[in-house]
Amino acid sequence: MPSTAASAAAAPLAIVDIGSNSVRLVAYEALTRAPTPLFNEKVLCGLGKGVATTGLLAPEAADKALAALRTFRALCRNMGIDDITVVATAATRDARNGAAFLEAAQDAIGVPAQLIGGAREAELAALGVASSFHKPDGIVGDLGGGSLELIELRKAKLRKGVSLPIGGLALSDLSKGSPKRALKIARDALKAAGPLDALRGRTFYAVGGTWRALARLHMHQRNYPLDVMHGYVIPGDEAEAFARLVERVDTNMLTAIGSVSAARRPLLSYGAVVLDEIIHQGRPRAIVVSAAGVREGLLFERLSTKRRDADPLIEAVEHYDALRARSPGHGHDLCGWTDAFMASADLDESEDERRLRHAACLLSDISWRAHPDYRAAQSLNIIANANLIGIDHAGRAFLALACAYRHANADDDGNASLRSLVSPRLLDRARILAAAMRIAFIMTAGQAGVLRRFPLACTRAAVSLTVAPAEADLVSDRVMNRLRQLARLIGREGAVLILK
Structure with a gap:
C-alpha cells in the first residue's frame, strides 16, 4: 500500500485562506490524493464588508484578520508545520489599501502571501x-x-x-x-x-x-x-x-x-x-x-499527474485499513476474493459498483476493537460520517450498510433512513457482500494472507467454498450457516468442497 507508506513519511502542511468574509487555517496530515485535515479553524472577520462602496478594508476588520493570522502562526509552530501557503482573495485585491494590508498580513503569518486574481x-x-x-x-x-x-x-x-x-x-x-x-x-x-x-x-x-x-x-x-x-x-x-x-x-x-x-x-x-x-x-x-x-485546489495542483489520477476514495480507505484493521492487508485479500466470487456468480457489476465493493472490503474491519454488540453500530456511524471524498451519499450509505451488515443481521438493522439513500440494487449488493465477508472473517480470523486458501465460487446450483483437507476443521456449523445465508441471497444452495 504505497499511499499509506507515503502518508506516514510525509510532513504536515497548512493552507491559510484570507477571504472576504472569513480567515481560515486548515492543517493537513500530508500532501496526498485524499488529504486528511489535522486542524481547521476560522475567524469571521468580514474583511470585505464595505469594500464595494468605500473601496477600503475597514480598520477593525483588518485588525481582526491580522490577529487571526498571528494566532495561526503560533498554531502552525506548535504543530511543527513549516510548509504554509497563504492566499488572499477578493477583498484584498479590490481594496485600495489591500497592498498595505497584504504586507502586514505577511508580517503577521511569517510567510509570503499570494494575492490571487479572480x-x-x-x-x-x-x-x-x-x-x-x-x-x-x-x-x-x-x-x-x-x-x-x-x-x-x-x-x-x-x-x-x-x-x-x-x-x-x-x-x-x-x-x-x-x-x-x-x-x-x-x-x-x-x-x-x-x-x-x-x-x-x-x-x-x-x-x-x-x-x-x-x-x-x-x-x-x-x-x-x-x-x-x-x-x-x-x-x-x-x-x-x-x-x-x-x-x-x-x-x-x-x-x-x-x-x-x-x-x-x-x-x-x-x-x-x-x-x-x-x-x-x-x-x-x-x-x-x-x-x-x-x-x-492548491493541494491538488501540487500533485504529479500520476497522483492526481489516483482514486481518492480507495486511497482514503486504504489508510483506514492500515490504521484500524486488526491485520492490515486482509482488506485487499477480500477485494481479490470477492472479485472471483462476483465473476463466478455472473452478477453484473459496473465500474462504480466495483470500486464501492473494494472500498467496503477495505473498511470491513475498522471496528474490531469495539465490543461485539456495538461493532455494527460503530461501523455504520464511522463510515457514514467519515471524511471521505470521491463518493456520493448513496455510495457512502452503501459502504456503511455493507460493513454494518458484516457484523449484524441485515434483515433487522433499524437503519431505514439510511437505506432510503441507496437503490434496491445497491442494497441487495450490500447484503450479498456482507454475507460473503461474514464467511471470510470466520474462516481467517481477519488475518491477511489466509483467504486465498478458501476460494468461494458459484455454479448454476450452488455457492461452493473449497477447503484443503488439513483445514477441514475450520468448516464449523457457523461457517455452514453463513454459507447457506449467502447462497439464499442469490438463489442457490451452499456447499463445501473438501479437496482430495
Whole structure:
C-alpha cells in the first residue's frame, strides 16, 4: 500500500485562506490524493464588508484578520508545520489599501502571501471540486464575501472562468441591505456570465460557506439521514423554490435555523439571491454542495499527474485499513476474493459498483476493537460520517450498510433512513457482500494472507467454498450457516468442497 507508506513519511502542511468574509487555517496530515485535515479553524472577520462602496478594508476588520493570522502562526509552530501557503482573495485585491494590508498580513503569518486574481480563484475552486468528486462534470460556482467565481469543468478539464463582484458582503453593501435590490444586481451581473450558458441539464457545484449554510438549513428541514455536507444534492427545481423562500422571509424564523451559526445568517438571503438567479438563468439538473474549493485546489495542483489520477476514495480507505484493521492487508485479500466470487456468480457489476465493493472490503474491519454488540453500530456511524471524498451519499450509505451488515443481521438493522439513500440494487449488493465477508472473517480470523486458501465460487446450483483437507476443521456449523445465508441471497444452495 504505497499511499499509506507515503502518508506516514510525509510532513504536515497548512493552507491559510484570507477571504472576504472569513480567515481560515486548515492543517493537513500530508500532501496526498485524499488529504486528511489535522486542524481547521476560522475567524469571521468580514474583511470585505464595505469594500464595494468605500473601496477600503475597514480598520477593525483588518485588525481582526491580522490577529487571526498571528494566532495561526503560533498554531502552525506548535504543530511543527513549516510548509504554509497563504492566499488572499477578493477583498484584498479590490481594496485600495489591500497592498498595505497584504504586507502586514505577511508580517503577521511569517510567510509570503499570494494575492490571487479572480480567474485564478475560479481555477483553484474547480481544481478543488475535481479533486474531491468522482468524475465531476458541470459548472463550479465559488461564492465568497466579495465575489462569485464561475468556471466550467468538463471531464476533468477546465474552461475559462469568470469572477463577478456579487459576493454576499458585496451584495449587502451595494443593495443597501435589500435582497430585492440585490436580486437585480445579481441578475444584471450574471447575464454576461459565459459559464452559465453551458449549465442547462448539468450539475452546479456550489462552493463557499454561505451556500454550505443554505444547504445545511435545507438538510435539517427535511430531516436528512446524513449530516455530511460534501456531496449533498438538491434537485434544481427544489433548490430554486428553497432559495426564493429564504429570500423573502426572516431567516431567523425558518425551521432548523439553529443549524446555521448566527454569524452566517445575515448572508443567507444574499447567497439565496445569487443561487436563485443562477438556477433561473442556467437551469441546472441539480445543485451539489462541495466542501472542497480553493484550499483543496492548491493541494491538488501540487500533485504529479500520476497522483492526481489516483482514486481518492480507495486511497482514503486504504489508510483506514492500515490504521484500524486488526491485520492490515486482509482488506485487499477480500477485494481479490470477492472479485472471483462476483465473476463466478455472473452478477453484473459496473465500474462504480466495483470500486464501492473494494472500498467496503477495505473498511470491513475498522471496528474490531469495539465490543461485539456495538461493532455494527460503530461501523455504520464511522463510515457514514467519515471524511471521505470521491463518493456520493448513496455510495457512502452503501459502504456503511455493507460493513454494518458484516457484523449484524441485515434483515433487522433499524437503519431505514439510511437505506432510503441507496437503490434496491445497491442494497441487495450490500447484503450479498456482507454475507460473503461474514464467511471470510470466520474462516481467517481477519488475518491477511489466509483467504486465498478458501476460494468461494458459484455454479448454476450452488455457492461452493473449497477447503484443503488439513483445514477441514475450520468448516464449523457457523461457517455452514453463513454459507447457506449467502447462497439464499442469490438463489442457490451452499456447499463445501473438501479437496482430495
